[in-house]
Amino acid sequence: MSGSGTTFSFRKEIEITDIPTLVDKIYDYYKSSDYKKSFAWVDNIRRLEEKKDTDPLNQILIDDLKNAHPKIVISIPEMLNWDEITGFSFTRSKLNVKPTIESDDYYSNLDKDSLSIDSLKRDRLFVFHTTEEDIEYKLYDCFYFEIKKSGKTYILFSGVWYEIADSFVDTIDKLLAEVKVATLDFPEVYIWEELATKGRNKGKVVEKIEAEGDYNIRAAKEKGYHVLDKKLVKSDKTTTAIELCDLLTKDSQFIHVKHRKGGSAGLSHLFAQGNIAAEIMLGDRKFRIAARTVIRNQVSKDIVETVPLDKVDSTKIEIVFLILGEESSSLKNNLPFFSKVNLTKTYENLSQKGFKVTVAGVDKIIKPTT
Known part of the structure; x- marks a missing residue:
């Protein structure tokens, strides 16, 4: 999976004179193709970061939200202890708490005439917790949306657009049929x-x-x-x-x-x-x-x-x-x-x-x- 948005961080106590050697070692790992032994599939996924790539996809997202029955799935973008979650609600209907994420509660309260990516990032999914403080997420980061366009597959996941090689999609679908x-x-x-x-x-x-x-x-x-x-x-x-x-x-x-x-x-x-x-x-x-x-x-x-x-x-x-x-x-x-x-x-x-x-x-x- 490529993309300049990915970072690698670590902490190690070393002498200043050892920094060049460490940098060379990290760069060797960066250039290595050893990952292909177990994770070659990541080469089939490309993270999209340029506005010229993401803006047309975001427009398709907005157009879909204006439909009576959007094909977008709303889900939590990270792991939580689900037995400690009491319910979910959305901006403009925060008091309407449900035990599962009911997307229609959000769609039915949308102001479809003023929809924009900025408004979707302002809107929130609220998660209510039994023992800790409640959590809230940007709705845009909670959307899961797949688009077939010009012979390619695009996926919005955790606030990031990805381009998926069609051959990889076909491979996954064939394997899934075997399960x-x-x-x-x-x-x-x-x-x-x-x-x-x-x-x-x-x-x-x-x-x-x-x-x-x-x-x-x-x-x-x-x-x-x-x-x-x-x-x-x-x-x-x-x-x-x-x-x-x-x-x-x-x-x-x-x-x-x-x-x-x-x-x-x-x-x-x-x-x-x-x-x-x-x-x-x-x-x-x-x-x-x-x-x-x-x-x-x-x-x-x-x-x-x-x-x-x-x-x-x-x-x-x-x-x-x-x-x-x-x-x-x-x-x-x-x-x-x-x-x-x-x-x-x-x-x-x-x-x-x-x-x-x-x-x-x-x-x-x-x-x-x-």
């Missing part, structure tokens, strides 16, 4: 309304959505799965303890769960989490010993053998990515492009190591009253 939908049965995620008892919405009826942790417990109870969410396993190959998965079946299906509301950053984290856990389980015997201890002591002795002590047969293990908030039939097509990239790279990596990799989605449903 099968899991055959496992999952319950829908609950949504409901309740009277707020504290905070800025005290006394008002607010919409809520089931937290990932609560969903995992309910799904396990209803479907006979086992909960490994928040049960951490330490490995010498990671700086911190990690989750083996969120849900585990007796048939060695390791399920990783994330809300769709997390946007591209959350989904990319989901795929990375599943990739790392599977790789370490396959290659680190000490990790498997620790994982078996966690399962035996905190989950169930009956499923300890889902993590073999020796001779791991990856062909008998399925890595499942479960996304809450959108049904399986539309899930893959509606993923942001960079999430598609992360999913397909995870699929390629784990499939080459013998794992079966699948995805699944569940829609939202009103929580039963009884």
Whole structure:
């Protein structure tokens, strides 16, 4: 990925006389093509910074916002702890807090006659937090928008326009088609309304959505799965303890769960989490010993053998990515492009190591009253 907006920073105590040597070493790394061994795909993506390139694309963005049903997706541009997020709202409707990002709440209040990139950068997405101060983001930085123009694909992501080589888009789409939908049965995620008892919405009826942790417990109870969410396993190959998965079946299906509301950053984290856990389980015997201890002591002795002590047969293990908030039939097509990239790279990596990799989605449903 090219672009002068990218910076590299570090801190090191050295003698002044050593600076030329250090500069030469950094420049050697800059010129190196070693990244192509694992990240050659970045050469298919070009960051656009010149106004002559971005202004026509921004105009298409504005034109789309004037339509009755814009094709723009609004999502958070960074990772957050979604179980601590109580809701979202927008400029001109800040008090209308929803448990997920409801783009129509923003579109319906837009002054379409005075739309401009500057106004989109002034508008805000507000994120309400249970324990910390509320966060706000420029709406422009929260837009995800794809454009097909003159035989090329352009993507607005985190406030930056990218040009994507069409051959790369085709490659990702073909790989994505290979990722099968899991055959496992999952319950829908609950949504409901309740009277707020504290905070800025005290006394008002607010919409809520089931937290990932609560969903995992309910799904396990209803479907006979086992909960490994928040049960951490330490490995010498990671700086911190990690989750083996969120849900585990007796048939060695390791399920990783994330809300769709997390946007591209959350989904990319989901795929990375599943990739790392599977790789370490396959290659680190000490990790498997620790994982078996966690399962035996905190989950169930009956499923300890889902993590073999020796001779791991990856062909008998399925890595499942479960996304809450959108049904399986539309899930893959509606993923942001960079999430598609992360999913397909995870699929390629784990499939080459013998794992079966699948995805699944569940829609939202009103929580039963009884």
